[in-house]
Amino acid sequence: MQYKANHITLSKWAEEDRPREKLQLLGKQNLTDSEILAILLGSGTRNINVINLAHSILSSIDHNLSRFKTIKRKDLLKFKGVGPAKAAYIFAAIEFGNRIHHAEKPAVRKISTSADAYHCLKSSLTGLDKEEFWVLLLNKANRVIAKKRISIGGISATIVDSRIVFSCAIENLASSIILAHNHPSGNLKPSKADLDITQKIKEGAVYFDITVLDHLIIAGNDFFSFADEGMMR
Numbered sequence: 001m002q003y004k005a006n007h008i009t010l011s012k013w014a015e016e017d018r019p020r021e022k023l024q025l026l027g028k029q030n031l032t033d034s035e036i037l038a039i040l041l042g043s044g045t046r047n048i049n050v051i052n053l054a055h056s057i058l059s060s061i062d063h064n065l066s067r068f069k070t071i072k073r074k075d076l077l078k079f080k081g082v083g084p085a086k087a088a089y090i091f092a093a094i095e096f097g098n099r100i101h102h103a104e105k106p107a108v109r110k111i112s113t114s115a116d117a118y119h120c121l122k123s124s125l126t127g128l129d130k131e132e133f134w135v136l137l138l139n140k141a142n143r144v145i146a147k148k149r150i151s152i153g154g155i156s157a158t159i160v161d162s163r164i165v166f167s168c169a170i171e172n173l174a175s176s177i178i179l180a181h182n183h184p185s186g187n188l189k190p191s192k193a194d195l196d197i198t199q200k201i202k203e204g205a206v207y208f209d210i211t212v213l214d215h216l217i218i219a220g221n222d223f224f225s226f227a228d229e230g231m232m233r
Contacts, residue, residue, distance in 0.1 A: 019051070033058055033065065040089050045081040053081045066127035068094055111142050114214055114225035117178045120144060125182040125218040131158040133181040135165055137174035138213070145172050155184055157193060162201050169210050177205070179215040188217055188224040190231075198226060 019035040028036075037054035044050035057079055061067040076087045111117050117136055124134055124147065131153040137145040148168045151158045158181065169177050179201060181194075190198075194217065202212045214227035226232050 033063065037090075040093055041082070041086050042089075043081075048081060050081075053079065057082070069098075069127040070129045109144055111136070111138060111144060111178065111213075114216065114223070114228050117180070117214060117216055118218065118223045118225075121147060121178075121180045121216065121218065122223075124149070125180060126220065128182055129184055130154055131156065131181055131184060133158050133160045133179070135168055136178040136180065137169055137172045138176045138178070139173070140175045142176065142213075145174055157191075160197050160201075162197070162204050165201055166204060166208055166210070169205075170208060174210065176211040176213050178213050180218060181216075183217055183219040186219045188219050188222060190215075190217055190224065190226070195231075198231075202232070 019031065019038045022035065023031060023039065031039075034051055034054040037057060038050045041050050041054055044053045048056075057076070060075070061071065073087050073091070076082050076090060077084070109116070109120065111120065121134060121136060125132060133150045133153075134147055135150055136147050139145055150164050150168070151160055153159060160181075165177070165179075168174075179198065194215070198212070198215045205212050212232065214225055214232060216226075217224040
């Protein structure tokens with residue numbers, strides 16, 4: 001899309017170019033990221049129209065939408081034309097999208113490799129500024145039943161209660177599980193705490209006839225697999 005001069009207000013645009021009208025005429029799938037954000041913002045300022053304001057905000061995160069997960073209120077308020085109310089609309093939309101995403105049952109797929117598990121969990125564990133611990137629940141055929149978030153921690157650690165892991169597995173009749181957590185630091189090397197919790201859950205799972213297949217550490221667009229490194233024996 002070509003952006004019009006900052007001083008040209010949306011009321012002077014062709015109807016099919018205005019975000020709200022375009023949404024009604026052509027459908028949501030035909031809106032650009034800037035146009036969707038512009039609808040949330042509602043208006044620009046005297047010196048910058050709402051489309052260019054939205055484009056400026058997206059440019060500040062290199063148009064990488066996953067970075068909206070970690071954007072701060074103060075970052076949005078730096079833009080002239082974005083006040084507390086508009087920032088609240090944006091954060092509410094982000095949270096609503098997150099809740100919809102986490103409520104979706106993952107597509108039934110068979111997990112045959114650590115890469116399969118990574119791709120299933122990647123969207124839940126990338127772009128976060130805090131550690132989260134998740135579990136992937138599988139049936140006897142290694143097909144995904146569900147993925148569940150177990151805990152949220154701080155920048156460098158999260159406390160994991162193995163009883164919650166086992167409870168999720170039992171409630172969903174899982175035959176096996178894959179553990180996963182993220183490292184916001186980008187370091188893929190497992191810590192002693194990572195090794196300890198993996199061993200603890202492995203040993204406890206035996207009593208419930210549940211197999212712990214792997215533990216993934218996800219950082220950015222890469223991952224570390226305990227199973228691939230022979231650490232699940």
